[in-house]
Amino acid sequence: MSIRKPVIRKPKVPKIKKPLISKRKRIVKKSPSLALGRIKSTINPTKPLKSKKTTKTPLGTCYLEKDCKGVLSRKVTKTQCRSKGGKSWKKVGGLCEKL
Incomplete structure (x- = not known):
């Protein structure tokens, strides 16, 4: 009779999944500074556009009589x-004002 040799299993090593090439962080080269003289500073001849602020006038209800009675519009x-x-x-949600 022959005796079998015990088989010791090797531990499983998890596979490392690499991220896609597009998702990998790429090394960004430093841009040369102005002191080196490689890049000339550019001045924009046009001013940046500023957005105009519009003030909203409050809307409300107009009344025929004092103390806000009798709706006109x-x-x-x-x-x-x-x-x-x-x-x-x-005004909407406000107090009654005499005109």
Whole structure:
């Protein structure tokens, strides 16, 4: 009778998955400084465009009578209400104002 030699299994080594070439960090070369004289500084002849700020005028409800009674028109400014002949004006979520 022959005796079998015990088989010792080798431990499994996990495979290392490399990221895609596009996702790898690439080494970025340093850009030469102005002191070296390789690059001349460029001045933009045009000024950068600034966005204009628009102020939003508050809209409200115009009333025929004082103390905000009797609706004349809605979604109008205070000056529009005054020109239509309104006696009071109320901003959305605000207090009643006499004109």
